[in-house]
Amino acid sequence: MLSSLSNCSTSIYLHFPHVGDNFYIMNHLNQIRVRFAPSPTGYLHVGGLRTALYNYLFARKNNGVFVLRIEDTDRARYVEGAVENLIDTLNWCGLEYDEGPNKEGEYGPYIQSERLKIYHEHTERLIQTGNAYNCFCTAERIEKLREEQQKRNEQTKYDKHCLKLSKEEIQSKLNEGIPHVVRLNVTIDQKVIVDDIIRGRVEFDSNLIDDQVLIKSDGFPTYHLANVVDDHLMKISHVIRGEEWLPSTPKHVLLYKAFSWDLPIFAHLPLLFNPDKSKLSKRQGDVAVEDYRAKGYLKESLVNFVALLGWNPGTEQEIFSLEGLVNSFSLESVNKSGAVFNIEKLNAFNFEHLRLKNDKDVLAILKELLGKSKYANHTWSDESLLLIIEAMRPRISFVKEIIENSPYFFEAPSTYDEEVLKKRWKDDSSQQLEKLIDEFSKLTNPVKEQYEEALHNAANALEISNGKLIHGVRLAVSGVGGGPGLYDMLFILGKDETIRRIRTAIERMK
RNA sequence: GGCGCUAUCGUCUAACGGUUCAGGACGCUGCCCUCUCAAGGCGGUAAUACGGGUUCGAUUCCCGUUAGCGCUACCA
Numbered sequence: 001m002l003s004s005l006s007n008c009s010t011s012i013y014l015h016f017p018h019v020g021d022n023f024y025i026m027n028h029l030n031q032i033r034v035r036f037a038p039s040p041t042g043y044l045h046v047g048g049l050r051t052a053l054y055n056y057l058f059a060r061k062n063n064g065v066f067v068l069r070i071e072d073t074d075r076a077r078y079v080e081g082a083v084e085n086l087i088d089t090l091n092w093c094g095l096e097y098d099e100g101p102n103k104e105g106e107y108g109p110y111i112q113s114e115r116l117k118i119y120h121e122h123t124e125r126l127i128q129t130g131n132a133y134n135c136f137c138t139a140e141r142i143e144k145l146r147e148e149q150q151k152r153n154e155q156t157k158y159d160k161h162c163l164k165l166s167k168e169e170i171q172s173k174l175n176e177g178i179p180h181v182v183r184l185n186v187t188i189d190q191k192v193i194v195d196d197i198i199r200g201r202v203e204f205d206s207n208l209i210d211d212q213v214l215i216k217s218d219g220f221p222t223y224h225l226a227n228v229v230d231d232h233l234m235k236i237s238h239v240i241r242g243e244e245w246l247p248s249t250p251k252h253v254l255l256y257k258a259f260s261w262d263l264p265i266f267a268h269l270p271l272l273f274n275p276d277k278s279k280l281s282k283r284q285g286d287v288a289v290e291d292y293r294a295k296g297y298l299k300e301s302l303v304n305f306v307a308l309l310g311w312n313p314g315t316e317q318e319i320f321s322l323e324g325l326v327n328s329f330s331l332e333s334v335n336k337s338g339a340v341f342n343i344e345k346l347n348a349f350n351f352e353h354l355r356l357k358n359d360k361d362v363l364a365i366l367k368e369l370l371g372k373s374k375y376a377n378h379t380w381s382d383e384s385l386l387l388i389i390e391a392m393r394p395r396i397s398f399v400k401e402i403i404e405n406s407p408y409f410f411e412a413p414s415t416y417d418e419e420v421l422k423k424r425w426k427d428d429s430s431q432q433l434e435k436l437i438d439e440f441s442k443l444t445n446p447v448k449e450q451y452e453e454a455l456h457n458a459a460n461a462l463e464i465s466n467g468k469l470i471h472g473v474r475l476a477v478s479g480v481g482g483g484p485g486l487y488d489m490l491f492i493l494g495k496d497e498t499i500r501r502i503r504t505a506i507e508r509m510k
Numbered sequence: 511g512g513c514g515c516u517a518u519c520g521u522c523u524a525a526c527g528g529u530u531c532a533g534g535a536c537g538c539u540g541c542c543c544u545c546u547c548a549a550g551g552c553g554g555u556a557a558u559a560c561g562g563g564u565u566c567g568a569u570u571c572c573c574g575u576u577a578g579c580g581c582u583a584c585c586a
Contacts, residue, residue: 039586074585139584153511156582181584199515208513208582216584223586247514247581270516277578305522308535312523316534335516335523338579342521345536355549395548405547420546470545482547 032064033237036090036097037227039071040082043288044089046341047242047272047280050306054269055240056095057307057329067234068100070111071227073220083111089289093299094322099234107234112226119221122229122259123182123214131258132214135162136173136180157210158183182215184224184254192250197238197267197331204250212251224248228255231264240267240331243338267331270310271338280341292346296369296398298357301349309339319352351397362389365399373403375410387492391484406483409492412501413479416508420481424471430506432462433472437499446495448487455487473498476505 036052038044044052059066068090070083083101090097099105109115126132135158142158149156163185165173173180190206214225221229231239246268256263274284286292292302304320312335313320313328320328354362363385370376388409392402403410416425439454440446446454455473459466470486477498483489490498 037586041586071586077585135584142584150511155512179584202514204513210582213584218584220584222584227586242580243515244580244586268515271579273579275521279579308522310522314524316524318522318535337516339523340521342536345522348536392548394550424546465545467545474546480547484547486545 031235031237032059032062033067033235034059034064034240035067035069035231035234035236036095037069037071037230037241038086039074039077040079040086041077042079042082042085043290044086045280045287046289046292046302046306047287049093049289049302050272050309051240051242051269052090052095053093053303053307053325054311054329054331054334056097057326058238058240058331059098060326061329064237065098065105066095067105067107067236068097068103068110069230069234070101070113071223072111072113073223073226075218075220085290089293092293093289093303112221112230115226115230116219116221118233119215119225119229120219123221123225126184126214126258127182129258131185132182133163133185134165134170134174134180135183135211135213136165136178137161155208157208160185160211163211179217181213181217183211184214184251184258186211186251186254192253194246194249194253194266196246196249197265198270198334198336199246199268202246202249206250206254209250209254212248224251224255228252228259228261232256232259232261236264238267238331239264240269243268243271267334270335272309273338273340275340275342277338277340285341285343296400297346297350298353300353300356301346304353305346305349309341310335319349319356347397354397354399355393359386359389362393362399366402369400369403370410375403378410380410384492387488391488391492395484406478408478408480408483408489412497412504413477415479416475416505417480420471420475424475424481425509429472430509432458432464432469433476433502433506435462436469436473437502440495440499440502443495446491448491451487451490451498473502476502 034055036048036055038048038052056066058064068087070086072078072083087101097103099107100110104110123132127134137158141161145159146156162183186206186209188207192204192206192209194202194204196202212224213222215221230236249266249268253263272280274280276284278284280287286295289302293299300321303322304318304325307320307325307329308318311329311333314333315328317324317328363382366385366389370378370380388402388406392406396402396405407413436455436458439458440451443450443454455469456466459469462469471481474483474486474489475481477489477493493501
């Protein structure tokens with residue numbers, strides 16, 4: 001496919017800074033510096049989280065620096081409060097950056113809209129060296145050009161029309177204040193090589209690369225210019241980003257070349273997909289980290305799950321803390337192929353991480369949820385909430401399920417599950433439970449074993465099996481057929497409440 | 511259309527040419543345990559897209575086909 005290029009007059013063989021098997025030993029940079037460079041569109045996409053995470057892990061693993069840079073060069077997409085939200089979400093995930101907004105390092109500012117002067121100075125250099133030029137073409141002309149090219153089934157690209165303008169013409173147009181952009185002057189017939197840690201060597205034909213706009217007519221740089229200038233100035237050693245950037249990387253390579261700058265090392269991450277393998281999008285479920293946070297996912301599970309989408313430690317371990325991920329992570333073991341974001345597995349991770357959490361943390365979450373629930377006016381002692389947590393933890397994947405699945409710990413049942421009623425409540429149930437109430441009444445401050453003993457006594461006296469009583473009590477006390485062990489439930493509810501609920505049930509079954 | 515990337519169970523993945531009738535996890539499912547629901551234990555289900563090479567030997571290397579995805583903006 002590249003045979004037509006075999007007689008190219010020039011080839012760019014770019015500096016490929018790897019030594020032996022170790023990509024990380026670099027000649028020109030002695031410090032690992034990576035960046036996460038989102039555009040503030042309002043929320044953190046889970047794909048963005050994965051990119052941020054890999055950058056973070058790589059930095060931490062290699063004693064490097066993790067930079068957060070805000071790419072807000074598209075004024076049309078500006079969203080109020082997006083940067084604050086982004087930082088908040090990143091912090092919630094535990095991905096603390098070393099340099100960035102509100103945490104200035106040597107290479108700031110870290111918000112691109114505050115770096116306009118830098119981009120213009122660099123663009124001026126490019127124009128002077130002939131690597132870029134002013135373009136005064138109207139949107140209409142470009143549109144028409146594109147249409148014609150499409151009609152002829154040609155590659156759609158700018159025709160370098162304004163490159164032919166004389167110095168005088170340019171100056172006079174500039175003086176007239178005619179709107180213009182600055183374009184990259186891509187030389188033809190070159191082979192542009194991108195070396196990527198994950199994908200190996202990828203070659204591009206420069207004839208297929210458009211004279212990319214570098215500075216828009218509003219004076220803001222495009223991503224292509226800004227990211228190259230900033231990555232260089234911020235001494236970024238490794239550019240770790242999504243695969244959607246791979247096709248425009250040759251443009252970036254050409255820019256580095258035009259500036260006579262060394263290349264960073266590239267690593268293009270595989271994409272995340274919807275269940276139908278299309279690019280992960282809002283239409284098919286939640287894509288914002290904030291959504292998962294709101295739904296009660298633990299940051300530990302989200303981070304752990306997302307880490308394993310495209311990377312694995314080479315062992316069979318799946319459950320990791322953030323520290324564990326740092327220790328095991330390497331860019332070489334990142335996969336090439338995209339991965340489906342599978343909620344079921346995320347849920348399973350939440351289940352696992354929920355049981356790894358200590359009681360105190362779960363208690364804090366539960367109290368927060370209760371405060372936002374219909375039980376906001378009630379208060380429970382930490383002691384009893386801890387007992388509820390202990391009873392429910394093996395049965396849930398989310399803390400909120402304690403409230404959803406076992407409301408009977410917080411209020412008496414108002415209805416009884418019909419199916420269970422049919423199956424477990426017989427004609428003689430009421431009478432049997434009366435006997436049980438007698439036994440329970442004899443107890444003072446009973447512990448769970450005493451409930452068991454009392455129930456046993458009642459069953460013996462009635463000459464029935466324990467099971468007969470147990471199911472009836474469970475239903476009377478909880479309204480449902482499932483849940484923690486009966487005696488645990490009774491102990492948590494307490495003697496008085498237990499008896500009250502059994503009485504209510506007997507009354508209502510009449 | 512052009513360019514590029516990718517291709518192992520439904521999904522996430524392991525296997526870095528040969529201890530593989532392809533391993534683990536999620537899901538689904540059977541049994542055990544059990545006062546229920548879970549959890550847990552022990553099983554089961556299910557994959558190398560297709561076709562050519564290279565090789566004594568290909569999931570693994572090469573080529574092609576097919577499919578999926580990405581990019582093709584004065585968006586990132």
